[in-house]
Amino acid sequence: MSTSLRLILPCIALVLFALAADLVASVVGPPDPATATTPALVDAEREPFAAQPEALLSVGTGFGVLLLGAWLLGKFAAQLGLSKITGFLVFGILVGPYTLEVISLEQMEYLKLVNGLAIALIALTAGSEIHVPFIKKFGKAITYISVIEMGIVMVLITVLMEFMLHADDSPVVRFGGEGAAFWVALSIGTIAAANSPAVVIAIITETGARGVMAQTGLAVTVVKDLLTIIAFAVVLALAGAGIQRAAEQREGYIEAHPEYAETHPEEMALMESPETSDAAGTEGAKADASGEKKESIGVYLLKHVPGSMGAGVLVAGLMAFAALKVGAALPIVLIAASFAITLLSTALGLEPLIVGLTAGFLMSNFFGARLAHFFETVEELSMPVYAVFFSLAGCKVDPSVVQAVWHYVLALVVLRAIGTAAGCWIGGKLGRVERPARDWVWASLIPQAGIALALTQKIATEFAHWPFMEKVYAIMLSAVAVHELIGPLIFKFALGRAGEINPDADTKGGAGAH
Amino acid sequence: MEIFLAIVAVAALGLAATSQPAYRLRRSRAVAGLLSTGWPALVIGLLLGPHVSGLIDESSLIDATPLLMIGLGWIGVIVGLQLRREVLEALPRRIVGFTVIDVVITGVVFAVVAWLGLRAWTDGQRPAELWAGMVLIASTAVAWSMETRSVRPAGESNAVQRASLAIRAGGALGAVAAIAAFGIGAALTRRLDDGIVRFDVPAAGVRLALTAVLAIALGIFGRYFLRVAGKQREHELVVFLGVVVFAAGVSAQLGLSPMLGAMLTGAVIANLGSTDLRAFERFVLKAEHTVAVFFSVLAGVLLEPRIGAGGLALVGAIVAARLIVKPLVSRAGYTLAEDDDDGPVSERPQRGLVGLRLACARQSPIAVALAVGLVLAEPSAFNQKLLAVVAFAGLACELLVLGVAAAERITTGDEMEETASA
Numbered sequence: 001m002s003t004s005l006r007l008i009l010p011c012i013a014l015v016l017f018a019l020a021a022d023l024v025a026s027v028v029g030p031p032d033p034a035t036a037t038t039p040a041l042v043d044a045e046r047e048p049f050a051a052q053p054e055a056l057l058s059v060g061t062g063f064g065v066l067l068l069g070a071w072l073l074g075k076f077a078a079q080l081g082l083s084k085i086t087g088f089l090v091f092g093i094l095v096g097p098y099t100l101e102v103i104s105l106e107q108m109e110y111l112k113l114v115n116g117l118a119i120a121l122i123a124l125t126a127g128s129e130i131h132v133p134f135i136k137k138f139g140k141a142i143t144y145i146s147v148i149e150m151g152i153v154m155v156l157i158t159v160l161m162e163f164m165l166h167a168d169d170s171p172v173v174r175f176g177g178e179g180a181a182f183w184v185a186l187s188i189g190t191i192a193a194a195n196s197p198a199v200v201i202a203i204i205t206e207t208g209a210r211g212v213m214a215q216t217g218l219a220v221t222v223v224k225d226l227l228t229i230i231a232f233a234v235v236l237a238l239a240g241a242g243i244q245r246a247a248e249q250r251e252g253y254i255e256a257h258p259e260y261a262e263t264h265p266e267e268m269a270l271m272e273s274p275e276t277s278d279a280a281g282t283e284g285a286k287a288d289a290s291g292e293k294k295e296s297i298g299v300y301l302l303k304h305v306p307g308s309m310g311a312g313v314l315v316a317g318l319m320a321f322a323a324l325k326v327g328a329a330l331p332i333v334l335i336a337a338s339f340a341i342t343l344l345s346t347a348l349g350l351e352p353l354i355v356g357l358t359a360g361f362l363m364s365n366f367f368g369a370r371l372a373h374f375f376e377t378v379e380e381l382s383m384p385v386y387a388v389f390f391s392l393a394g395c396k397v398d399p400s401v402v403q404a405v406w407h408y409v410l411a412l413v414v415l416r417a418i419g420t421a422a423g424c425w426i427g428g429k430l431g432r433v434e435r436p437a438r439d440w441v442w443a444s445l446i447p448q449a450g451i452a453l454a455l456t457q458k459i460a461t462e463f464a465h466w467p468f469m470e471k472v473y474a475i476m477l478s479a480v481a482v483h484e485l486i487g488p489l490i491f492k493f494a495l496g497r498a499g500e501i502n503p504d505a506d507t508k509g510g511a512g513a514h
Numbered sequence: 515m516e517i518f519l520a521i522v523a524v525a526a527l528g529l530a531a532t533s534q535p536a537y538r539l540r541r542s543r544a545v546a547g548l549l550s551t552g553w554p555a556l557v558i559g560l561l562l563g564p565h566v567s568g569l570i571d572e573s574s575l576i577d578a579t580p581l582l583m584i585g586l587g588w589i590g591v592i593v594g595l596q597l598r599r600e601v602l603e604a605l606p607r608r609i610v611g612f613t614v615i616d617v618v619i620t621g622v623v624f625a626v627v628a629w630l631g632l633r634a635w636t637d638g639q640r641p642a643e644l645w646a647g648m649v650l651i652a653s654t655a656v657a658w659s660m661e662t663r664s665v666r667p668a669g670e671s672n673a674v675q676r677a678s679l680a681i682r683a684g685g686a687l688g689a690v691a692a693i694a695a696f697g698i699g700a701a702l703t704r705r706l707d708d709g710i711v712r713f714d715v716p717a718a719g720v721r722l723a724l725t726a727v728l729a730i731a732l733g734i735f736g737r738y739f740l741r742v743a744g745k746q747r748e749h750e751l752v753v754f755l756g757v758v759v760f761a762a763g764v765s766a767q768l769g770l771s772p773m774l775g776a777m778l779t780g781a782v783i784a785n786l787g788s789t790d791l792r793a794f795e796r797f798v799l800k801a802e803h804t805v806a807v808f809f810s811v812l813a814g815v816l817l818e819p820r821i822g823a824g825g826l827a828l829v830g831a832i833v834a835a836r837l838i839v840k841p842l843v844s845r846a847g848y849t850l851a852e853d854d855d856d857g858p859v860s861e862r863p864q865r866g867l868v869g870l871r872l873a874c875a876r877q878s879p880i881a882v883a884l885a886v887g888l889v890l891a892e893p894s895a896f897n898q899k900l901l902a903v904v905a906f907a908g909l910a911c912e913l914l915v916l917g918v919a920a921a922e923r924i925t926t927g928d929e930m931e932e933t934a935s936a
Contacts (some may be wrong), residue, residue, distance in 0.1 A: 007742070010735060014760075017731060021764045024724055028717040030705060030769040030891065041709045043894035044636045044643045051705070052893060056576065060583035060763020060772065068739065068756035071749070075742070113577050383748035384755050 004079050011072040015095060018065045018102050022058065030057065055106030062107040065095060067384060070391035078206075083488035085202050085390050090485070092394020103395050111392060116342035116352075117335065118389035121382055122198040123353045124338070126222060127312075127360020128375055129201065134215050141431025142216060146223040148430075149423025149445060150193045154231070156419040157412060158182075158189035164408060183235075184472055190235050191455045191476055192416050194228045195221040197353070199447035199488055202386055205379065208502030209495045213437035217444025217491075220424075222357060225451060229304055229351060232455055308350040312358020315341060319359060320367050323374040330377050353451070393449055393484060402478040405471065409478045413486075416479075420445045436498045443494030447487025452480045552810035552879055553909055559814020570815050578812060582890055583772060584755065585809040587762030589883050590773035592802065593689050594780020595795055605683060612680055613687040616843045616874070617656050621695065624655035627835050628828070635824030636896075642703045642711045647900050649699030650888055651832065654881035654904050656695060657688025658840070658874045659912075665869035665876075665919040677870050681844075689880045690777065696884045697765075697774030698722060704769055705892070721768045725775045728764050732757055732775075733782025757783075771887045773880075806879070813886050817905055818898035825903050832907040836875045837914070844874035869919030876915050877908030 030051070043049055070088040077087030095102035135142070162185040200221050204214050315337070322333045341359070345352035363371050402409060421442040428438035456476040495501050562569045628651035632644045662678040701718040705711050736757040743749035758776060765775030821829070885901040 010738065013731075014735070017728070018764075021724070021728070021767055024720070025767045025769070028704075028720050028769070029767060041705070041894075043892075043896035044632070044639045044647065045896050045899075047895045049892075049894040052891065054767075056579055057769075057891070058763065058767040059580055060587070060759050061767050062763070063580050063583070064756050064758075064760025064763050067752060068735075068760065071752045071756065072739075072742075110576070110579060113580065380748045380751065384752045387752060 004076055007072050007076040007079065011069050011076070011091075014065060014069050014072070015100065015102055018061055018095075019100070021061060022102075025054075025058065030054075053106065055104055056110055059107050059110045062103045063111060063388070065102055066092070066111075066388050066391045069095065070387040071383070074387060083203050083492045084206055085199055085386070085488040086485065088387055088390035089394040089397075089488075092391035093397050093399065094394075095391075096395030096397065098398040098400065108392060108395055111388070113339075114385065114388045114392065117338045118198070118385045119352050120338035120341040120356045121378055121385055122201055123341070123356025124360035124363075124378055125205065125375075125382065126197045126201045126218060127357040127362075128364035128378075129204065129215070129218050130222065130357075130361050130364075131215075132365050135219070138212070138216055138219070138431070138433070141428060141433045142219045142223055144431040145216070145220050145424050145427030145433075145441065146227060148427040149220070149420055149442075150224055150227055150231070152423040152426075153193045153416055153419040154186075154189040156189075156415050157192040158185045160411060160415050161185035161188045164411065183238075186235055187459045188412075188472070188476055190228065190232050191452055191459065192412065192479070193224065193231070194448055194452040194455060195224050195445050196447040196449040196451065196484075196487065197221045197225060197357075198389075198449055199484075200444050200491065202382075202390070203488055203491050203495070205382060207492065207495055207500075209500040210502060211437065211498060211500030212433065213441050213444070213498040214495060214500050216433060216437060217441050220441070221444060224445070225353060226305060228451065228455070233304070304351045305354065307348075308345065308352075308354035309358045311345065311348070311350050312355045313362060315355055316359040316362035316366075319374075320363050320371060323363075323371055324367075330374065331381070334374070334377050334381065390449075393453070396453065396477075397481040397484070398477075401474045402481060405475045405478055408475045409482055412475070412479045413482050416483075417442075417446060440494040440498045443490045446483060446490050448480045448483035449487075452483070453477075456480060552806050552882070553912060555807045555810035556814040556882065556905060556909075559811035560817060560819060561814075562811070563815035563817070565817075565819050579890070580759070581808070582812055582886065583762045583766065584759050585805055585812070586772040586883060586887055586890070587758035587776040588805045589809070589880065590693065590762065590776025591758050591780035591783075593686075593693060593773075593880070594777035594782075595784045596686050597690060597781040598784040605687075609680055609683045610687065612684045612843075612846070613691065615846050616684065616688055617691045617695070619843055620655045620839060621652050623835060623839050624832070625649075625652040627831050628652055631824075631828035631831050635822075635828060640711075642713050645703045645711075645713070646700045646888060647896075649696055650885060650900060650904070651828075653692045653696035653699065654877065654884055654908075655832070655836065656692040657878035657880065658685050659876040659878055660685035661876075662870070662873060664916055665873045674870065681870070681873050684874075685878060689878055692878060692880050692884065693771070693773050693777050696887075697725075697771040697777075700888070701770050721770055724768060725765055725770055726778060728761065728775055729778030729782050732761050732779045733786060736779065736783045737786045766887075766891060769891065771884065772890070773883060773887055809883065809886070813882050813901065813905070816886060816889050816893075816898060817902040818895055819902050821899045821902050821906075825899055828903050829907045829910065832903070833910045833914075836877075836907070836911050837872075840875040841871050844871050869915070869922050872915045872918055875911050877904075877911055881908055 041049055041051055070091040073091040074084035074087035077090070078084050092103075094100055097103060097105045097108070162181060165181045165185060197218065200218050203209070204218060319333070319337050322337070323330060338356075341356050342352045344350075345355050364375065424442035424445065425438065428441060433441065456473065459476065460473045492501075561567055564571055625648055628648040629644070631651075632647050633639070636644065658681065660682045662681050698718075701721055702713055702715060703711050704714050704717060706714070736753065739753040739757070740750065743753050757779060761776040761779040762772035766772045881904050882901070885897075885904045889897045889901050
């Protein structure tokens, strides 16, 4: 049997086993409170209680399937010369709630704890990969590439989306007018500029890549993450006024075209529902445009960048102290600290990625070899965490949505790639980055994942009251999904072309002793 | 936020447990005994939980369900790995006899005690409703803590060493019996769609058969995955976590104890024979302490301490029954375990023998895990009280036995000898 079959067959068997267990559990397992006929249960003391939802009882099975299946498919992907991350993502798509339904949406909710752990580990690793001497040498190039690439991508995608929204006689224009169309397009443009340090760091770790391209790519994705977060906050703040104008235009349009209400009853019903009218009403828009909102944006930015960095300094100090003291209990410290970074940052309104990045950067650069064992532990824990994190990300992809808006998505992906390549080439040239790194660094900016998804979700929430939002959301989500899938492929290919892959690294993922 | 506090608390505990002062404290036998069975962590969990300080909300434990599942699976696999054919064949028949005596006598006595206690507590609830509780209490009474250092005298004779060995081996076998008894027993009832608990033997048969199939399949997969992982630690971690959580997860999904599926899987892996197995065992055992601390804290958070008079009466009955039944069992067991060359242990004056005889009255750490499994499947207030009953009875027995052993050492001068040598 070939090595590939040795990886694929157990993967299929695992999925079939989970499906069989699900089937048997639905017949002889405990009743699901969601479908059970008796809503009020009592215990032996006749005290009422709520039964565990089926999704919670089966969360262990889901976790196990994701972990083992993604790992096997990741190894299979590596056999094919692809990135393991691609394998993890594809496995997530296959077993996710929109395809085979081995993992349900409810189960994904119960597994969100893994995301917190993953984000912190990724940030710590990414921070540790950025070294002061490198920044001194390539700081100018990193700045040029980040700013120029981001600017070009934002402009290109905004223009493209404006054009497409008009050309398609989209409800965005019909409903919201020019203002809404512009803000929607700019929002998509901002999200298009987002990258995925998680994918980049995962592939650098996987391939053991060392070189100018890998380090520049990583540094640029990190810097661009900061810039994207800032730009996004500014776009959202400015959108307040745009929404105000759009709301007025919409009302004017409906008054001038009374027949519209008759031909579009569903949209009218949606707009007239109390929830929608509250959100879309001028009250909300006025509040958005008010000084109060602007002040909160200022606080938001202050927290997100300097605040998060400050927290990162504190975390670095505490973690370094603990790592130097504990010895054998290091995994406990690391897991607890990772959860703490994510959960406490979220609670305080900080950005966990920046906190972790700062901590990782400081620990790596100022404690050096004394904390080598700490980063070895991070690397050991990375494999299971990445497998679950990226396969969960894959679970979120709905292939039918991608199919419905594929022409928008195709245009967006192609233009973004062109903009990214052009921006990186110009920035690299100005920053005097040598070839082949200059030719290939753009590939590190293709992957998108967590941050882009989070911003997409934010936009969807902000514009939830617009009837066209469903379609716009589908475009953005599909574009992120496509970048999530093709990004690792392109980046790994580019690392190979730049000659930076470590040949001794575990990139083949073969069947061990076989 | 609550789960953050839980995790930080666990981390602090983990750090404290591995710190220098903790190591110094562990030189004291009584403290070592308490720490090894996880009671301090459980008490801290109780203090952090919703019924005392309220720092950790009950609902936040839902977020920790995958972690609980890993914990239960981990314990199940560790117990299952002990069932290697060569080990079982090498085990003296006397030890097996000792365990059988314990399982039969304890099972019967505690089933009766639990049945009467639960009937009185719940004002005559239907048999099916009380069945799982009865099986839980009877199963948790089987076996005992395998830690013997805290109950042994400083100067040890061969007979005392053999008795200690009998306690450790019997405790390990008893843990297997306890998990199997609870897993099979509790499977006989289930809550049907109308919300009423009923005996359902055919469904239990199907679920148990499927769990056995799962264990065999997962055992074979597990061994295969280990070979695929090679010797890379991060890949081994994926395989171990995946196997553990999958086995526990499918069992829970089928309405069975998560530890049963995991234990069977561990047993299958142990008996498939592989050079990777030793590395796998080392890997598993390395994290034992961490998992135990983490798990004990979560158990402390889950339990409902307000058990009322009925619950307290049941705790009292369990403690009394343990202190009466277990020394008798241990006496019979030591007689079986003794060596003819040294003469009967029971007839020779032995220092520390009282503590050793009472050692079997200490509760197995498996007991709390079994109760947590029940709460995880059905988090009713009653099941949380059952968890408290099991925990309180175990703690009371622990303190009584360690107290007696310490007093005996002081009386015989062992404690002073030990302190002087330290």
